[in-house]
Amino acid sequence: MADTGARTRRRGKALLDAIYAAAVEEAAAAGPGRLTMDAIAKRAATARTTLYRRWSDPLDLLLEALAELHPVEQPDPGAHDLRGDLIASLRLMTDWSSSAAGRAVMAIVADPARDPAVVEALFERVFARRGGTFTQTVLRHYAEHGRLDPDRLTPVVLDIGEALVTKRMIDTGTAPDDAYLAAIVDQAILPAVGPETETR
Amino acid sequence: MADTGARTRRRGKALLDAIYAAAVEEAAAAGPGRLTMDAIAKRAATARTTLYRRWSDPLDLLLEALAELHPVEQPDPGAHDLRGDLIASLRLMTDWSSSAAGRAVMAIVADPARDPAVVEALFERVFARRGGTFTQTVLRHYAEHGRLDPDRLTPVVLDIGEALVTKRMIDTGTAPDDAYLAAIVDQAILPAVGPETETR
DNA sequence: AATGTTAGCTACATTCATGTATCTTACTTT
DNA sequence: AAAGTAAGATACATGAATGTAGCTAACATT
Numbered sequence: 001m002a003d004t005g006a007r008t009r010r011r012g013k014a015l016l017d018a019i020y021a022a023a024v025e026e027a028a029a030a031g032p033g034r035l036t037m038d039a040i041a042k043r044a045a046t047a048r049t050t051l052y053r054r055w056s057d058p059l060d061l062l063l064e065a066l067a068e069l070h071p072v073e074q075p076d077p078g079a080h081d082l083r084g085d086l087i088a089s090l091r092l093m094t095d096w097s098s099s100a101a102g103r104a105v106m107a108i109v110a111d112p113a114r115d116p117a118v119v120e121a122l123f124e125r126v127f128a129r130r131g132g133t134f135t136q137t138v139l140r141h142y143a144e145h146g147r148l149d150p151d152r153l154t155p156v157v158l159d160i161g162e163a164l165v166t167k168r169m170i171d172t173g174t175a176p177d178d179a180y181l182a183a184i185v186d187q188a189i190l191p192a193v194g195p196e197t198e199t200r
Numbered sequence: 201m202a203d204t205g206a207r208t209r210r211r212g213k214a215l216l217d218a219i220y221a222a223a224v225e226e227a228a229a230a231g232p233g234r235l236t237m238d239a240i241a242k243r244a245a246t247a248r249t250t251l252y253r254r255w256s257d258p259l260d261l262l263l264e265a266l267a268e269l270h271p272v273e274q275p276d277p278g279a280h281d282l283r284g285d286l287i288a289s290l291r292l293m294t295d296w297s298s299s300a301a302g303r304a305v306m307a308i309v310a311d312p313a314r315d316p317a318v319v320e321a322l323f324e325r326v327f328a329r330r331g332g333t334f335t336q337t338v339l340r341h342y343a344e345h346g347r348l349d350p351d352r353l354t355p356v357v358l359d360i361g362e363a364l365v366t367k368r369m370i371d372t373g374t375a376p377d378d379a380y381l382a383a384i385v386d387q388a389i390l391p392a393v394g395p396e397t398e399t400r
Numbered sequence: 401a402a403t404g405t406t407a408g409c410t411a412c413a414t415t416c417a418t419g420t421a422t423c424t425t426a427c428t429t430t
Numbered sequence: 431a432a433a434g435t436a437a438g439a440t441a442c443a444t445g446a447a448t449g450t451a452g453c454t455a456a457c458a459t460t
Contacts, residue, residue, distance in 0.1 A: 009407055009456050031312045033233025038447055047408050052449070103312050109370050110310030112231045112303050116373060156380070156387045159367055164356060166370070167363035170309050173316060180356070187356045191391040209426050209437055238417055247438050252419070 010046075019044045019051065020065035021100075027062050028103035032111050035062060059118065066104060067125035072096050075134055077141045082148075082196060085141075086185045087178070089134040090161050094175040097165070106169075135161035139193060147197050157192045164188060210246075219244045219251065220265035221300075227262050228303035232311050235262060259318065262304065267325035269301050277338045279345045282396060286385045287378070289334040290361050294375040297365070306369075335361035339393060347397050357392045364388060 010018065022044035027035050035058040041048040055061040073096070075089035096102045105126065109119055132140070136158045143150040164184045168176045176184075210218065222244035227235050235258040241248040255261040273296070275289035296302045305326065309319055332340070336358045343350040364384045368376045376384075 011405095011407070011457065015407075028312055031231070031233045033231045033311075034313065036447060037449090047410090048448090049409085049450085050407060053406080056449095106310065107312045110306065111233075112228055112307045113234065114373070119373070152387075154383065154387055156364060156383045159364060160360065160388050163363040163367035164359060167359055167366055170366070173314070173319070183354065183356045187352075187354055188360050188388065188392050191394075192388050194391075211427065211435095211437070215437075236417060237419090247440090248418085249420085249439085250437060253436080256419095 023062045023065040024100045024104050028100040031107045075137045077138045079145045085138045089138045090181045093134040098175050133162050152194050223262045223265040224300045224304050228300040231307045275337045277341045285338045289338045290381045293334040298375045352394050
C-alpha cells in the first residue's frame with residue numbers, strides 16, 4: 001500500500017501559513033459562529049490533530065491567524081489634495097474590508113455572542129501597529145500641517161468616513177464604488193471638518 | 201404517574217408569542233449562526249416537534265418572529281427643535297438596537313454567510329411600515345416645512361446619524377449615551393445638512 | 401548514521417442537532 | 431357529549447463536530 005496521497009509534508013511556516021489562511025477564509029465564509037476545527041482542517045488539507053496540538057479552540061486559532069497576517073496598508077497622504085487623500089484612504093478601507101481578513105474581523109465584532117476580551121485583543125493585535133483609522137490618519141496629517149482646525153477633529157468627526165462605509169457595506173453587502181466614496185467625502189466629512197486653512 | 205410538569209397547555213397566539221420571543225432572544229444571544237431548533241424549543245419550553253409542524257428551519261422561524269413583533273417606534277418630530285428631534289430619533293434607534301429584536305437583526309445583516317434574499321425579506325418585513333430610517337424621518341419633515349434645503353438631503357447625508365450610531369455600537373458593544381448622540385448631531389449631521397432656513 | 405520531532409492518518413467515544421414517527425391528552429369545535 | 435385538532439412528550443436513526451489516543455513515516459537535528 002505504498003503511494004499515499006501526500007507527496008511532501010509541510011512543516012513550520014509553510015504549514016502555519018496554510019492553516020492561517022484556511023482559518024481566515026473559513027471565518028469569512030461561514031462566520032465565527034459556524035467556525036469549526038473540522039472545516040479549517042479540511043480547508044488547510046491537514047489533520048484535525050495537528051490543529052489541536054497548537055490551539056484549543058477555533059476562535060483561538062482565528063485570532064492568532066489574524067494577528068499573523070500582513071498588516072493593513074496605511075494611507076500615505078500628501079498635503080496638497082485633502083479630498084483626494086480622503087477618498088484614497090476610504091478606498092484602502094474598502095479593499096481591506098472586502099478581503100477575507102476584513103470580513104472575518106467584521107464577523108467577529110458583529111457577533112452578538114462575542115467576548116469583549118476577544119474583541120479587545122483583536123483590536124490590539126490587528127490595529128496596534130496602525131496610527132488609527134483610515135481617514136483619521138489623513139485628517140491628523142492635515143491638521144499637523146496647519147491645514148485643518150485640530151479642534152474640529154473630534155472622535156465623532158474622525159469616525160464619519162469609516163462609519164458610512166461600514167453601514168453601506170452592511171446594507172448592500174458589497175463595497176461602495178468611487179462615486180459613493182466621493183459623496184461621503186464631499187457631503188459628510190468635508191462639511192464636518194470645516195474650511196481648509198489657506199496655505200501661507 | 202399522574203402529575204407531569206405542564207399544568208396548562210398553550211395554544212394559538214399564546215404559544216406563538218412564546219415561540220417568537222424565544223427565537224428572537226436566542227438569535228440575539230447566540231447569533232444566527234448558532235441558532236438551532238433545539239435551543240428555541242428549550243427556551244420556549246415546548247417540544248421540538250411543535251416547531252417542525254410550522255417551520256422547516258430556524259431562520260424561517262426567526263424571520264416570521266421578527267415580522268410579527270411590534271413594529272419599530274417612529275420618531276414624531278415637531279418643527280421647532282431640529283437638534284432635539286434628531287437626538288430623540290437617534291435615541292429611538294439605540295433603544296431598538298439594544299432590544300433583542302434589534303440585536304437579532306444586526307446579527308443577521310452582519311452575518312458573512314447571509315443570504316441576500318433573506319436580508320431583503322427582512323428589510324421588507326421589518327422596515328416596510330416605516331417611512332425610512334430614524335433621522336431620515338426627521339430631516340425629511342423639516343425639509344417639507346421649508347426649514348432645510350432638500351437638495352442637501354442626499355442618501356449619504358440621511359445615513360450619517362445611523363451610520364455613526366451603528367459604528368459606535370459595533371466598537372463599544374453598548375449603546376452610546378446622550379452626550380455622544382448630541383455630538384453626532386452637532387458635529388456631523390448639522391454641518392452636513394447646512395444652515396436652517398429662517399422661519400418667516 | 402542515529403535520534404528526535406511532528407505532520408498526517410485512522411479510529412473511537414461523546415455530545416449535540418436534525419428530522420421523523422408515535423402516542424397521550426388537553427383543549428376546541430360541532 | 432362526541433369528534434377533531436394539536437400541544438407535549440418520548441424515542442430513534444442520522445450526521446456533524448468534538449477531543450483524545452495511537453501509529454507511521456517524513457523531515458530536522460545531532
